[in-house]
Amino acid sequence: MGRAEERRARQRGGRRAAPRGRRSSGAAGRTGIRRLFTWKKIVGTFFGLCLLGMGAFIVLYMMIDIPEGNADAKRQSNVYKYSDGSIMARDGEVNREVVDLAQIPRPVQKTFVAAENKTFYSDAGVDLKGTARGLLNTLSGKGAQGGSTITQQYVKNYYLTQEQTVTRKLKELVISLKLDREKPKDYILAGYINTSYYGRGAYGIQAAAQAYYRVDAEDLTVEQGAYLAALLQAPSQYDWAVASENGRQLVKNRWNYVLDNMVEEGWLDRSERSGMEFPVPKEPKGDPGMAGQTGYLVDAANAALKKQLVAEGAAEDAKQADALVDAGGWTITLNIDKKKQAALEKAVRTQLTDKLDPDERKVDADVQAGAVSVDPKTGAVVAMYGGVDYLKHYFNNATRDDYQPASTFKPVILAAAVEEQAKTQDGQPITANTLYDGTSERPVVDNGRKVGFAPENEDDQNYGDITVQTAMNKSVNSVFAQMGVDVGMEKVMETAGKLGMDVEGLQAVPAQTLGSMGASPLEMAGVYATLDNHGKKTTPTLVKSAEHRSRTVTVPDAIGEQVISREAADTVTSVLTGVVDDGTARRAVRDNPLRDGQQVAGKTGTSDDNKSAWFAGFTPDLVTTVGLFGEDDKPPHKQVKMYGAGGEPRVNGGGFPAQIWAAYTFGVMEETSRFDLETSQGAAVKPSWTPSATQSPSRTPSQEPTTEEPTTEPPSRTPSQTPTTQPPSQTPTTQPPTQPPTTPPTFEIPENPDDPEPDRQE
Template structure:
């Protein structure tokens, strides 16, 4: 109670009387205690940061900002002409030695009056980019403020601009991401919206935007994608061109990945749905529309042969770096920056190796295809990528027959199965994870599995519902991992994948360099049923060749534009799997060359000259793709052949009987191309420097009993030292020179000791007898 009484009430009448007497005596009553210093401090803070002062400061800053903006508005005028980049310059592309490979820079632009573009088509662009275009003041203040803040904080640029702002940036300003450029864009957009009509701005926007395929403006785009004039476009076609502007290189139907095609279709639907929402298109018309697949592109002059593939791949690499460094906010902006020209791009492509790879494909494949004699020969596509495993440099690339004839780059396409070239990844995962069989035995190069075709894969005593067939439904019975790799036995690696754990297999695949974003961890993946490109597989094998240290293939060496230099990432990364695991896989893969599916095409090649080689063949389901990915200590090259119908819609087709062969196998044309190229450019003979306790596996000392469960590893001494009573090893020891004849019991069909044909006069590798039973 006392705590709630005033001081006077607490003193009371008696207290007041005493106080009077004390004053009369000249005394003083004790002064009341002061408030605590904490209370005083809080009062000081309140006086310092009172709501009036905060509000005053806020309004002061607002007035200051308004004043600054008014000053900017008065100082900045609409430029009298477009910027320098509005007239595109040339890009220069160079080989690794600095010699010029190509120039790309002729402007493909034709300005058309807006009245020549159907109104419905015009509306597709508004629906795609800026639905409030006809109502707004030309700017998106929230988006611009966000962009300025992101630039100031170093978080890169961000989109969200209006059509007016995009036109101002494209035509009057530049693509650079700076605060001053964003403020100029804002002011000029406001003034332009006040001084010019919406039709004027829209016409400028669709006539200056970049649509991909070297097409600037809607007229050039209409011709590039539909072989029509802008005035003849329909709404569906217009919606596709409008959708393209978000990411021209990614959304070009001719080269888009499966994901890219899904994205552009979704964007196309978004545009049309917005038009219905704005009542620019009726629901019945919308319901009847079908996606308008564009025509195949016509490559620009000077891009013939392999140059077009190399230039496009280099551009794609540069665009990704511009986005990664925050120089561009999106692939759309990066696309515009690269195609504006003025770049000098040096590739890692070695001029001599590039020529050698092209020559090898022509002599070992193209010259043997005769579409007039066999229709299937017209459906065979080749792709290849060659990488230096020590530096990560892509030293050669083969994209296809000719950029003018086949626009898709076969070296970078990811829509075909790598098939058995994936098996080394499974073995690498087993070694890295120190996995065991279902019987609890460590998985090594000499572990014995049941190689019976269509054998049910088991896990913890139960069937997993997967029983893959071996090539030609061949049964191998008890077979070592080494021999299973040599013969590419599906049933063995399907069981091994489950023993390792498919999630672990996918994890190791990603570490080695494969794109695992959409790779399901299911047993069927052990057959290499995912999609992959020759460039991707070259990177995986380069990481194995580099003793488990990550190699990311690098096509571009440097890129410079005026005073700007784009930094390229280091292709050599960290240790992603142990050296012993990587080196053991390499050791095992030497057996594929010397005693397995690649022996006829590679082992006996007269230009091999003792060169040690590791590699793996692959032939996909229904013979739609065939591969050979192989390496020496200095060079990794992946070659793929793909069956593709040469008429739209370019579906995957089998290659049976192509080139006069019953089946196109990885040990056939792909291995021949690989050998002719590699042995022609390899230089000095080299040996693998392997750090492995396993070495090349040896056959078991006993004959395991076949069971439905995986058989146990044979009880024998380490595989690097074969017991005296055992048969000779299935492959050579890494330290020894390749023998003139196989070290194993001769195969059923023994390769001839000498070529069956006379080598060409120019020294190209001979064409050996085709093997009768490749994987």
């Protein structure tokens, strides 16, 4: 090292300089990053992008003009077809009458502003934050946007389409800005009010005023205007005539929100607001072309299509789905089989409505019927009965879920027991031959502790120690209440959900074993179709295909995964054949001359106070649920009792519902069929398989194969066949007498099984 180099090294603190080109890579990296990402460059890039975006927006603003009204605003008809392609219906011409804003009372105008866009009179026509959120959601596939101004909604309704694309949203933004600059606010508000869809086929406020309140728009009150304004958020869900209890509460909440906003903005006096009551809309008047069952089928198909549009992201929310479907241009093919549909309608007429005489018995006017028929192998809804006439009873009884399914829920409990390999309180496996104490009002126990639930059997009847099979046949409440606790009510409700019931928000409490939740015939048809399909999830599907000139819809597969084991499903099916042959459905089904040896499984149900009665039954090829509901024929249509209807002391599941089921099912049956069951537990129908040699001899079935005709002997006699499983040797849950292991169990059938079902829930 020379002197000069030494001097320079001392000046650097003794560190000798590295040769050029050999500086630390770390130092070089840090220096490179700092050079690449300086604050000046970051800020410059940001402003550059902003300028680029502004330039692009200016170009868009100059290129996009306010167009003429779109084709969708001039609505086309939808076409509905049966499964064979023949025409079922066409919906009518659009129900719209444009009125000047001056004809609408000023306070009513303000209800729409209060509902949708309080800053309408002062904003520039767009909500930049909401639009940005919508663009991001569209790009990420998340769907729902929200936050649109009245101007943007009007532009979307009248000038554009309901498509969910970035291009459409950008156009909406530009046109809204231009429209707000070129047109007065009253022009925009009038356009919005006159082009919006309010449900019931009504476009515009004049049609809506007539559809909901039978008045012209100029005669609407503030309360009525607030309801119509609230309705725009979700017309199908908020229509008072068809809304669920939750839907009614939601629209009431929004009605209050609208009026409270008016007070806040100074458009309504607070004292006047405090005295306002919710204006219940009048009953709807249907399109004459929707008479009979047609309207129910069309509405149900529309609802299914709208739900699918939201599910696959073609619509942001229910409101946009309404607009997409109601804009028209759809060809919707239903799974409805024309012959089966006619047969179901005939069965209800001959077995029920022809026997009702409201002039002689007032209660006869309060009986409503609903039914759904499903192909368990495909999930296709092949027939649906929604009510006496769509123009007379707007509410679809096939899809309503506000009545208790009662004892049609009991098979779900047994399915859970078999699926979970549950045991009684005494540790005995729960099978069809397990003994339970059938004493009425016997307290339900859990690990020796009473749970505070002691259900009464129908007619307060005591059965003593009976098998699960007999308890299902006779629908013994005390047995299934205890069984639910033995399995675990959480597991029972979980199984119900797997089978197709909507259990969200339901408590897992022993009272649910009585079927005290709400359910629809459509929902219960799905439960029984899944059982019939050997435990594979079967979702009743009404729409076969839906085609539109500008979009396609994918109908989801109705057959899903194995949600419970085949053993569990087939065991329940086996046990349910006993309900038909030796239980509560014997009179209507077992001895029906049209049966012709057809194997049938099913369950009756009659709710507390006789407000509903059910029969859910199936063959290997067809599942049909029939429900009768007591509903006051005068508004507000509360649930009522059906005692005395049709001249019967009590409407029960084994009566009119089972009669309708039998007349329909045996009438459309082309040939007899047999259940193909794989079960070691069923007692009513023998397994279709031969146990392996390694199985215990005590489990060997002693009956003939399932090709043998089911017994049709009177139920009061002891079955001549030996049950499929070993006689129960387990101890029942409340200490029944011990039976010798070699003695076959007797299926106890109380006397007079054909008497009308007594005055208690079953």
